[in-house]
Amino acid sequence: MLKLIPQPRKIDYKSRKKIPLNHIALGENQLSPQAQEDFLDFCHMPGGEPNIIFVTDNSLGEEEYVLETNEKIVIKASGAPGQLYALQTLKQMIFQCEGCLPQVEIEDGPEYKIRGFMLDSGRYFFPVSDVKKIIDRMALHKLNLLHLHLTEDQGWRVEIDKYPLLTQVGSMRKKTNFNHTPHGGFYTKKDIKEIVEYAHAFCIKVMPEFDIPGHSRAAIACYHELTCFPRDLPVADHWGVKHDVLCVGKESTMKFVYDVLDAFFEMFPDEYIHIGGDEVPKHRWDLCPHCQAKRRELGLKDSDALQFWFMNQVKDYCKAHGRQAFMWSWELEDASAIDTDLGFTKCGEMETGDRPFIDTSTDAYYIDLPYGYISLKDSAEHKVYSGNCLGVEGTLWTEYVPNMKKADRMSFPRIGCISETGWHGTCGWKSFSKKLDYYYSFLDKNGIGYALPDMANPKFPRNKLSVLWFERRQLAWEGLTNIMEDKKIEKIAKKAKE
Numbered sequence: 001m002l003k004l005i006p007q008p009r010k011i012d013y014k015s016r017k018k019i020p021l022n023h024i025a026l027g028e029n030q031l032s033p034q035a036q037e038d039f040l041d042f043c044h045m046p047g048g049e050p051n052i053i054f055v056t057d058n059s060l061g062e063e064e065y066v067l068e069t070n071e072k073i074v075i076k077a078s079g080a081p082g083q084l085y086a087l088q089t090l091k092q093m094i095f096q097c098e099g100c101l102p103q104v105e106i107e108d109g110p111e112y113k114i115r116g117f118m119l120d121s122g123r124y125f126f127p128v129s130d131v132k133k134i135i136d137r138m139a140l141h142k143l144n145l146l147h148l149h150l151t152e153d154q155g156w157r158v159e160i161d162k163y164p165l166l167t168q169v170g171s172m173r174k175k176t177n178f179n180h181t182p183h184g185g186f187y188t189k190k191d192i193k194e195i196v197e198y199a200h201a202f203c204i205k206v207m208p209e210f211d212i213p214g215h216s217r218a219a220i221a222c223y224h225e226l227t228c229f230p231r232d233l234p235v236a237d238h239w240g241v242k243h244d245v246l247c248v249g250k251e252s253t254m255k256f257v258y259d260v261l262d263a264f265f266e267m268f269p270d271e272y273i274h275i276g277g278d279e280v281p282k283h284r285w286d287l288c289p290h291c292q293a294k295r296r297e298l299g300l301k302d303s304d305a306l307q308f309w310f311m312n313q314v315k316d317y318c319k320a321h322g323r324q325a326f327m328w329s330w331e332l333e334d335a336s337a338i339d340t341d342l343g344f345t346k347c348g349e350m351e352t353g354d355r356p357f358i359d360t361s362t363d364a365y366y367i368d369l370p371y372g373y374i375s376l377k378d379s380a381e382h383k384v385y386s387g388n389c390l391g392v393e394g395t396l397w398t399e400y401v402p403n404m405k406k407a408d409r410m411s412f413p414r415i416g417c418i419s420e421t422g423w424h425g426t427c428g429w430k431s432f433s434k435k436l437d438y439y440y441s442f443l444d445k446n447g448i449g450y451a452l453p454d455m456a457n458p459k460f461p462r463n464k465l466s467v468l469w470f471e472r473r474q475l476a477w478e479g480l481t482n483i484m485e486d487k488k489i490e491k492i493a494k495k496a497k498e
Contacts, residue, residue, distance in 0.1 A: 002092075002096060002102065002104070003092075003096065003435040003438040004092050004093075004435075005442075006141065006416075006419045006420040006422070007420055007424040008107070008108040009109060009424070011104055011105075014070075014105060016103075018097075018101065018102060018103075019069055019070065019071070019100055019103055021045075021097075021100055021101055022099075023046045023047060023048040024040065024043045024051065025047045025051055026054075027050035027052055027053045027054050028050075029054040029080075030054075030083060032080070032202070033201075034198065034201035035080075035084055035087070035139075035202055038136070038139070039087045039090075039091065042091050043094055051072050052072070052073045052075065053073065054076075054077070054083055055075065055076045058078050059078075060077055060078045060082060060109070062078060063081045063085060063110050064108065065077040065083065065086040065089075065109070066086075067086045067089060067090065067104075067105070068105045068106075069101045069102065069103055069104055069105075070103060073090065073101075075087075075090075080203055082109075084139070084203050085108070085142050086108075088139065088140060088141075088142055089108065091140075092442060095441075095442060110142070110422065112389065112391035112422050112423075113390050114358055114392075115145065115391050115392060115422035116144070116145035116147050116207075116392070116394070117137075117138050117145070117394050117411075118149060118360070118393055118394070118395040119134055119146070119148055119149065119398075120149040120396060120397045120398040121148060121155075121157045122149050122152025122153075122155050122211075122215075122218075123154045123398040123401075124176075124398040124401060124403070125155065125184065125186070126404070126407075130404050131148075132195070132198050134146070135195075135198055135199050136202075137412075137448060139203075141415055142419060142423050143204070143419060145205050145207055145272070145391075145393070146199050146204050146207070147274060147393060147395075148207070148208050149274075150187075151209070151216070151218065152211060153215050153216070153242045154173050154236045155173060155183075155185075155186075156186065156218040156219060157185070157186045157187055158186060159186060159188045160260055160263045163260070166218075167186040168222075169221060169235070170218040170219060170235055171184045171185060171186040171218075172184030173235045173236065174234065174235075175237050177237075177238055177239060177476045189267060192267045196268060196269070205270040205272065206270055207270065207272040208274065209273075209276060210257075210261065210264060210273070210274070210275055211274075211275075211276030212275060212276050213245045213248055213277075213280055214241070214242070214245045214246075214280035214281070215278070215279065217235060217236040217242045217244060219246075220244055223256070225250075225252060226256060227284065228244075228249075228285065228287070228291060229287075229492055229493070236478075238476045239473055239476060239477065240477045241482075242478075243281045243283050243284060244284060244485070245284060245285075247284070247285075247288060247290055248294065248306060248307070248309075248310040249288060249289075249292070249293060249295075254313070257317075261317060262321075265321050265323065271322065271323055272323065272324050273318055273323045273325055273326070274325070275311065275327050277311050277328050282303035282307075283486050284489060285303040285306060286303055287489060287490065287493040291303065294306065311327060315327075326358070355388065356388045356390050357385070358391050358392065359384050359385050359389055359392045360392070360395045361382055361385070364379050364382035365382070365392065365414075365418060366395050367379075367396050367411050367415070367418075368396050368398065368410055369470070370466040370467060371451060371455055371456050371457070371458050371463070371466060372458055372464060372465070373467060373470070374414070375456065375458065375463075376413055376417065376429075376456035376457050377433075379414045379417040379418060379427075380417040380428060381427075381428065381429050382421065384425075392421055394415050394418045396410065400470065404449075405449060408449030408450060409449055409451050413440070413450050413451065413456060417432055436453070
């Protein structure tokens with residue numbers, strides 16, 4: 001029996017007869033040159049007459065395919081995505097069957113529209129070569145949305161022509177958590193074009209994230225006037241929520257936001273854009289004359305309502321430019337629209353209701369967290385939140401993930417579970433664990449690092465020790481700095497009123 005990840009919708013074994021496979025050659029298809037080369041490199045077999053035949057079948061959905069193995073291998077699909085996913089399945093069959101294939105018919109397609117991976121380049125910068133490796137890993141698992149978190153307190157990672165200081169100053173922090181090593185880096189427009197084109201070659205869309213109005217210290221360090229009480233603030237060194245956020249009462253701030261969005265629209269042609277919206281302390285806004293004047297002008301009851309207004313302004317601007325805005329789900333906490341801790345949801349008019357969302361549960365899909373917090377079994381057992389769910393996303397924050405070696409170890413084998421849920425609809429530890437030995441061997445074949453079983457499902461005391469080691473981050477939290485800065489701003493605001 002075949003072991004496949006993610007599990008196909010239907011496998012029909014036609015015969016016990018094994019079909020010898022002596023060479024590999026692709027017939028005419030709609031795949032990119034990169035996708036074809038990737039498949040042929042994986043197979044590493046002689047060429048010859050085409051023995052993989054592609055048939056266009058417009059009755060199939062965009063990502064659906066039918067794979068039939070007989071004297072020849074026939075792939076039916078309506079276009080490149082279905083063809084690509086059929087080849088990913090075929091890779092696993094060839095790897096398992098060692099020179100001969102079972103005679104099967106596989107009918108397959110995804111349960112969810114969006115199957116994503118988020119890379120946070122804001123804390124630690126990942127160069128283009130690493131982003132391409134992540135895209136390769138996504139394609140192997142039939143994931144179709146790369147969510148790039150590009151702006152943060154600890155670094156601004158994308159070139160914006162109108163605001164050169166964002167990368168000249170905002171892309172570098174003086175030190176990182178627990179050491180005094182400077183860290184920096186950013187993507188040029190040419191780099192972004194290379195990333196987007198490479199992702200598209202594997203039928204993956206790219207959703208950039210411009211995180212506002214919070215998580216903006218790197219931008220504020222470059223242009224002090226963006227915050228409520230301008231002063232010389234550095235790019236943040238350490239983790240934690242920062243109290244200096246964008247001042248939404250100033251027209252100049254709105255101009256900055258729209259200018260950056262215009263640049264994002266030009267660099268990222270896909271329809272999705274992420275506009276942040278999470279973890280916005282209101283201390284500065286409550287004291288800011290600009291924010292409070294804007295609140296009174298709009299007739300809003302408090303600073304929370306001011307954030308609703310701001311996010312809707314940004315969402316409407318994105319919509320006017322043909323983009324669908326997503327945001328983190330803070331706005332649902334009091335609305336009781338979806339009673340979950342889901343990762344992000346489409347930014348609608350911010351009223352209650354069953355708005356579309358993507359499930360990135362913190363207790364299953366926040367893959368930067370140690371396995372003592374989220375075991376492989378937890379990821380496998382997670383049931384996708386009910387409601388208007390568009391899909392799932394593995395979310396890799398990088399406060400403590402400085403390189404690809406650590407990224408692989410935190411992501412795999414958990415991404416196997418996430419991909420299976422996103423594609424098949426469910427995963428489940430009982431079924432996934434039976435495929436785990438095979439999955440490890442397949443990851444080895446593809447040069448992908450991973451957490452070994454005793455680390456991925458840690459027992460006492462390893463699970464507790466991994467959590468304790470991670471929680472040492474509390475020592476690097478700048479909570480005391482926030483309190484001191486809050487008092488300083490209160491004095492400034494009081495003096496300005498006198």
